[in-house]
Amino acid sequence: MRRTLIATALLIAAGQSLAATAFVSNEKDNTLSLIDMDSLQVTQTLPVGMRPRGLLLSHDNTLLYICASDSDRVQVMDVATHTIIKELPSGKDPEQFALHPNNRWLYVSNEDDSLVTVIDTETSKVLAQVDVGVEPEGMAVSPDGKWAVNTSETTNMLHWIDTSTQTLADNTLVDQRPRFVEFNKDGSQLWSSAEIGGTVSVIDVASRKILKTLKFEIKGVHPDKVQPVGIKISDDGKYAFVALGPANHVAVVDAKTLDVVDYLLVGRRVWQLSFTPDQKQLLATNGVSGDVSVIDVASLKVLKSVKVGRYPWGVVVAP
Amino acid sequence: MRQLVFHPLRCLALVAWSLLATAAEDPVQVRIGYLAYIPDTGPILSNVIPEPKDAGLRGAELAIVDSNSTGRFLNHHYSLTSASADSPQALLEHASEQHQQGLRLFVVNAPVETLRQLSAAMPDSLLFNAGSPDDSLRSTACLHNVLHTLPSRAMLADALAQFLTVRRWTRWLLIVGQPPDDTAYANALRRAAKRFGHTIVAEKTFTFDNDQRRSAQADMPLFTQNAEYDVVLVADERGDFGEYVPYQTWYPRPVAGTQGLTPTGWHKTVETYGAAQLQKRFEAAAGRWMNDRDFAAWMAVRSIASAVTRLRGTDAMQIRQLELGDNLPLDGFKGSKLSYRSWNGQLRQPIPVVQPRALVTTSPQDGFLHPGTELDSLGYDKPEVTCTF
Numbered sequence: 001m002r003r004t005l006i007a008t009a010l011l012i013a014a015g016q017s018l019a020a021t022a023f024v025s026n027e028k029d030n031t032l033s034l035i036d037m038d039s040l041q042v043t044q045t046l047p048v049g050m051r052p053r054g055l056l057l058s059h060d061n062t063l064l065y066i067c068a069s070d071s072d073r074v075q076v077m078d079v080a081t082h083t084i085i086k087e088l089p090s091g092k093d094p095e096q097f098a099l100h101p102n103n104r105w106l107y108v109s110n111e112d113d114s115l116v117t118v119i120d121t122e123t124s125k126v127l128a129q130v131d132v133g134v135e136p137e138g139m140a141v142s143p144d145g146k147w148a149v150n151t152s153e154t155t156n157m158l159h160w161i162d163t164s165t166q167t168l169a170d171n172t173l174v175d176q177r178p179r180f181v182e183f184n185k186d187g188s189q190l191w192s193s194a195e196i197g198g199t200v201s202v203i204d205v206a207s208r209k210i211l212k213t214l215k216f217e218i219k220g221v222h223p224d225k226v227q228p229v230g231i232k233i234s235d236d237g238k239y240a241f242v243a244l245g246p247a248n249h250v251a252v253v254d255a256k257t258l259d260v261v262d263y264l265l266v267g268r269r270v271w272q273l274s275f276t277p278d279q280k281q282l283l284a285t286n287g288v289s290g291d292v293s294v295i296d297v298a299s300l301k302v303l304k305s306v307k308v309g310r311y312p313w314g315v316v317v318a319p
Numbered sequence: 320m321r322q323l324v325f326h327p328l329r330c331l332a333l334v335a336w337s338l339l340a341t342a343a344e345d346p347v348q349v350r351i352g353y354l355a356y357i358p359d360t361g362p363i364l365s366n367v368i369p370e371p372k373d374a375g376l377r378g379a380e381l382a383i384v385d386s387n388s389t390g391r392f393l394n395h396h397y398s399l400t401s402a403s404a405d406s407p408q409a410l411l412e413h414a415s416e417q418h419q420q421g422l423r424l425f426v427v428n429a430p431v432e433t434l435r436q437l438s439a440a441m442p443d444s445l446l447f448n449a450g451s452p453d454d455s456l457r458s459t460a461c462l463h464n465v466l467h468t469l470p471s472r473a474m475l476a477d478a479l480a481q482f483l484t485v486r487r488w489t490r491w492l493l494i495v496g497q498p499p500d501d502t503a504y505a506n507a508l509r510r511a512a513k514r515f516g517h518t519i520v521a522e523k524t525f526t527f528d529n530d531q532r533r534s535a536q537a538d539m540p541l542f543t544q545n546a547e548y549d550v551v552l553v554a555d556e557r558g559d560f561g562e563y564v565p566y567q568t569w570y571p572r573p574v575a576g577t578q579g580l581t582p583t584g585w586h587k588t589v590e591t592y593g594a595a596q597l598q599k600r601f602e603a604a605a606g607r608w609m610n611d612r613d614f615a616a617w618m619a620v621r622s623i624a625s626a627v628t629r630l631r632g633t634d635a636m637q638i639r640q641l642e643l644g645d646n647l648p649l650d651g652f653k654g655s656k657l658s659y660r661s662w663n664g665q666l667r668q669p670i671p672v673v674q675p676r677a678l679v680t681t682s683p684q685d686g687f688l689h690p691g692t693e694l695d696s697l698g699y700d701k702p703e704v705t706c707t708f
Contacts, residue, residue, distance in 0.1 A: 093599075112599055114388065134388040135596050153593060154650070155389040156628070171392045176625070176650045177593070195593075196650040224655040224692060246654065 020276050021079075022283055022317045023064055024292055025052035026309025032066070033292075033308035034082075035283075037276060037317065040294060040304050046082055049075050054096040054139075055314035058121075059103045061277075064316065065121075067094040067108070074108060074119070079318050088124055091117035096180070098139040098148065100163060107148040107161070109136035116150045116159070118166055128166035132159040138180040142205065143187040151178035151192060158192055160208060170208050175199045180272075182231040184240075184255065191240060193228035200228050200242055202258060212258050214242075221247045230272035234279055234297065241282055241295075243270040250284055250293075252300055262300055266293035271312070277319040285312040346394045349386075349633050351620060352417040352425040353379045353401035355450070356410040356433050360498070365562035370610075375428035375449055376401055377605040378613030382620030384604070389628055397624060407433040411440060418444065423635040426619040427465075428612060431456060438462040445635040447619030449612060454507060457663045458699045461706035464635075466642060466664040468622065469615040472507035474698035475582040478670035478682035479575055480511035481696070485684050488549035488573070493522040494542075494564065496555040504554040504577060519552075521545045525560050539567030552576040580679060582670050585614030588678040589671050594652040618651055618666065622659075625649055654681065655694070662701045663708050667694040 021043075022035040030052060034044040049068025056065050057079070064077040067090070074090040074097065077083065090097075091110040094117075098107050105127065106119045114134050118127040133155025141148045141163070148161040156178060160170040175197020182191050189211070190203040200214040216226045227245035233255055234240070240253040246269050252262040267286025270293070274283050281303075282295040291305045292312060353376060371377075379399055386397045400422060402413035410433060414425070418441050425441070427434055428450035438446055441464070448456065448467040456462060457471045470478075483489070491512060495505040505522075512519055523542065543551060543564070551568050553576040555561035561578030573580060587608040590598065597617075601609040609617075625647060626638040641647050643664065648656035653669045660667055672680045683689075687696045695701075 111596055112603075133392070134385050134600075135593065152388070153596075154385050155392070157389065157392060173389075173393070173628070176648055176656070196648050196656045198648065198656065222693065224694070227655075 020317050020319050022274070022276075022292070022315060023055055024283075024285060024308045024312045025055050025066065025314040027051055027053055027287070027311040027313040029309035029311070031309050032077075033312070035292065035306055035308070037281070040306055042306060042308060044082070045309065046077075048077075048084070049073060049087075053313045054094070055316045056097060056099055057316050057318055058099065059101070061318050063121075064318070065097065065099070065106065067097060067314075069093050069095055069111070074106065076121070086124065088119050088121065089117075089126055090119065091115055091126075091129065096137055096139045098141045100141050100148070101143065101145040105141075105163070107139050107141060107150070109139050109150055111135050111137060114152070116148070116161060118148075130159075130161055130166060130168055132168070133157050138178060138192070140181040140183050140190065142183050142190075143185065147205070149181050149183075149190060151181055153177045153179065153195075156194075158190070158203070172203060172208055172210070174201045174210070175213070179229050180231055182233060184233045185235045185237065191231050191233065193231055193242060195227045195229060195245060198223065198226045198228065200231065200253075214253060214258065214260065216242070216244060216247070216251050216260060216263075218244070218247055218249055218263050221249065229270070230284075232273040232275055232282065234275070236279075239297070241273055243273055243284055245269055245271070246288075248286075250282075250295065264293075264295060264300060264302055266295075266302060267291050267305055272314050274315040274317050276317045283315050283317065285315050287311050287313065346396065347627065347631065347633060349390070349395060349397045349623065349627050350420075350422050350424070351379070351383070351397065351399050351623060352414070352422040353399055353428070353616070354410055354414055354417075354425055354437065355401070355403040355428040356405070356407055356430070357428065357450070358430060360557040363557055363559040365558055365560070370558075371607055373605070374610055374612035375426075375616040376403070377601070377607075378449075378609065378615070378617035379426050379620050381601055381604050381613075382617040382624070385600075385617075386620060386624035389624065393628065393631075395624075395627060397620070399620070407436065411436055414440060424623055424633065424638070426616050428616060434465065435462065438465050443635065445639050447616075447622065449615035449619050454503065454699070457665050458703060459705050461663050461704070461708040463708065464639070466619075466622070466639070466659055466666070468618040468666045469611065470582075470584045470668065470670060471665060471698050472504050473510060474665070474668075474670060475584075476504070476507035476511035477514065477697045478582040478672055479580070480508075480515040480517060481682045481684040481687050482580075482672050482680050483517065483550060483575065484515045485680075485686075489517045490547065490549045491517055491519045492543060492545055492548040492551045492568075492572075493519050494551060494553050494555075494561075495522065495524050496557075496559055496561075497524065497526060498557065500556045501554045501577075504556055508552055508554060508576065520548050525555070527560070535563035535567050539564060540569045543567070544569040548572060550575055551579075553578050580672060580674055582672045582682070584611035584668070584670065585609060586611070586671050586673045586678065588673055588676065589652070590678075592652050592654040597652050614651075618649070618657075621651075622649055622666075660695070660701075661708075662704045663699060663706070665698060667692065667697075669694065670697060 133152025175194030
C-alpha cells in the first residue's frame with residue numbers, strides 16, 4: 001500500500017508518461033527481465049543472445065543495445081516492440097560498451113581479444129579496432145565525445161582513445177582489476193572502480209591524473225569483500241553511487257567533497273547500477289541473490305528487491 | 320574480412336603504443352626462471368585419464384603474456400627461461416646455469432626435497448613454490464627465500480573439513496594409500512578433523528593385498544564395511560585406487576579428499592570473479608583445462624609482475640619484502656584480493672571444493688571467523704608456525 005503511494009507520488013512528481021521500464025540482463029539465463037517501474041513487478045522475460053551482460057540505450061531511448069558475450073555479438077532491440085531488429089559485428093566476447101554522443105559510434109570492449117571495437121551502429125560496419133590491455137572491460141565516452149576510455153582488468157590501466165583518430169592516446173595506471181568507468185555530467189572527471197584494489201579513482205580528465213582514490217569501510221564487513229564495480233553519478237552532481245560487489249552494499253559518495261557518506265544494504269554481489277530517467281530511483285543488480293534492489297535517491301533508502309533471472313548483470317531504465 | 324580491413328588501424332595503434340612506452344619510462348627487463356622436476360610416481364590403477372605433462376609451465380607462460388600487457392605501457396619486458404629435468408641433480412644444474420645468466424626470480428615446480436636444495440643453492444634469489452603442498456615448509460621448516468603459491472595440504476584439508484562441518488558430516492572413514500605423500504595428506508586430514516570437530520571412526524590403509532581377481536565393485540564394499548560413518552575420506556594423491564571408491568562404499572555415503580569431492584587450488588569449474596576469462600585465455604593458449612599447478616605458476620609470475628609494476632625494479636629481496644607486506648593486493652580471480660602470509664610465505668587464497676564437473680563450494684565457509692582475515696582459517700596460522708621465516 002505504502003509502496004503504491006510512493007510510486008504514484010513519484011510518478012506525479014516526475015510528470016512523465018506512464019511507467020518507465022527497467023531492462024535487466026540475466027547472465028546465466030540468456031534473457032532480459034523487464035520491470036515495470038510503477039508496480040515494481042517483472043512484467044516480461046525476453047530471450048536474447050548467450051550470456052547477456054552490458055546494456056545501454058540509444059540517446060533517444062528508442063534502441064536497446066545488448067552485449068551477448070557468448071554469442072560474440074551486440075544485439076539491437078527496438079524498445080517499443082521488444083524485438084531484436086539487428087545484430088552488430090562486435091568482435092569476440094563483448095562485455096561492456098559505450099555510445100558516442102553522436103548516437104552512432106559504439107565502443108565495445110572485447111574481453112578475450114584485448115581489443116576495443118568501434119562500430120557504426122547505422123551502417124553496422126566496424127570503424128576501427130584498437131589494441132588495449134588484457135581483459136578490456138569498462139567503457140565510457142566523454143560527454144563532449146572527445147575521449148573513449150577503456151579499462152583493462154589484468155593490465156590495470158585506463159586506456160584513453162582519441163575518438164577523432166580512433167587511436168590510443170594515453171594510459172593511466174590504476175589499482176588492481178579496474179572494472180567500470182563513468183564520466184560525470186560535465187565531463188571534467190572520470191570515475192574508475194578497481195575491484196581487487198578495493199578503490200575508486202577519481203581522475204581529472206584534463207590532466208588524466210588521479211585526483212583522489214576513494215576507499216570504503218563498512219562496519220561488520222571484511223575489507224576483502226569490498227570490491228567496487230558499477231558507478232553512477234547523479235546529473236545534479238550531488239551523489240555518486242558505487243556498487244561494492246560481495247560487500248553487498250552500495251556506497252553513497254558526496255560527489256563534491258569526494259567523501260563517502262553512507263552505505264546501503266542491498267542483495268548479494270551487487271554489480272551494476274542505473275538511474276530511472278527522473279533520477280529519483282536507482283536500480284542495483286545483485287548477481288548472486290538474483291534480484292534487483294530499488295533505491296530511493298532522496299531518502300537514500302532501499303525500497304524493494306525485485307526477483308529477476310539468474311545472475312542479473314546489466315540494467316538500464318527506458319522512459 | 321574484418322582482419323583485412325582493419326589491420327592497418329591496429330598497426331597504427333601499435334605504433335602509437337611503442338611511442339608512448341618509450342616516452343614513459345626506462346626499460347626494465349624482468350627475467351624469470353621456470354624450473355620443473357616431476358618425478359615418476361609409478362604405475363597407477365586408474366590411469367584412464369592422464370594428467371597433463373606440462374602442468375605448471377603453461378600457466379607461467381600465460382602469465383608472462385598477461386604481464387607484458389601492462390609491461391608494454393610501462394616499458395617493462397617479461398621473459399621466461401624454462402628448464403625441465405628428469406632428476407633433482409639435473410634440475411640443480413639448470414638452476415645454476417640460469418643463476419649464472421643473472422636470473423634471480425624463479426618459479427619452481429618440484430618436490431619438497433628438490434625445492435630445499437634449490438633454496439639453499441640460490442640464497443640471493445626469490446623462489447615461488449608452485450609444485451609442493453608440503454606442510455613442513457609452512458610450519459616447522461620454512462625457507463627464507465621461498466613463497467608458496469600452491470596451497471598446502473593443510474589448507475586443502477581445512478577447506479574440505481569446513482564444508483563437511485557445514486554439512487554435519489562429522490564421522491569420517493579415512494582410507495590412506497601407501498606412498499609417503501598419501502601419509503602426508505592423511506596427516507593434514509587428521510589435523511583438520513581435530514580443528515573442526517570431526518571424528519575419524521576408522522582408518523584403513525589401502526594395500527592392494529586384496530584378491531586381485533575381484534573387481535572394485537566386489538572388493539570396495541567389503542573394504543569399507545565398518546562402524547557407521549557419514550563420509551569416506553580418501554588420501555590417494557597420485558590417483559591410484561581412489562577413483563574406485565565412490566559408489567562402491569558399504570554405506571551409501573559421499574567420498575571426499577583426493578577423489579570425489581576434492582579441495583584444490585584451481586579447477587575448470589571456477590568461473591566467477593573474472594575467472595571465466597582466465598580459463599578462456601588459458602585454454603586458447605594451452606589447448607586444455609587449467610589445473611592447480613598451472614594456476615600456482617600463473618599466480619607466481621603475476622605476483623612478481625604486480626611487485627615489479629609497483630617497484631619499477633626487479634630486486635629479488637625488495638620483491639620479497641613487498642609481497643610479504645599488506646600493501647600489495649594480488650588479483651587471482653578467486654573472489655577476494657590475495658596476499659602472502661608474513662609468517663611462512665604462503666599465499667592466502669580461497670579454496671574451491673569441486674566434483675569433477677561442478678564447483679560444489681568455496682572455502683572458507685561462512686561463519687568460520689578469524690581475527691585477521693577469514694582466509695587464515697585455512698592452513699597454518701601464525702601461532703601454529705614454529706619456524707622463523
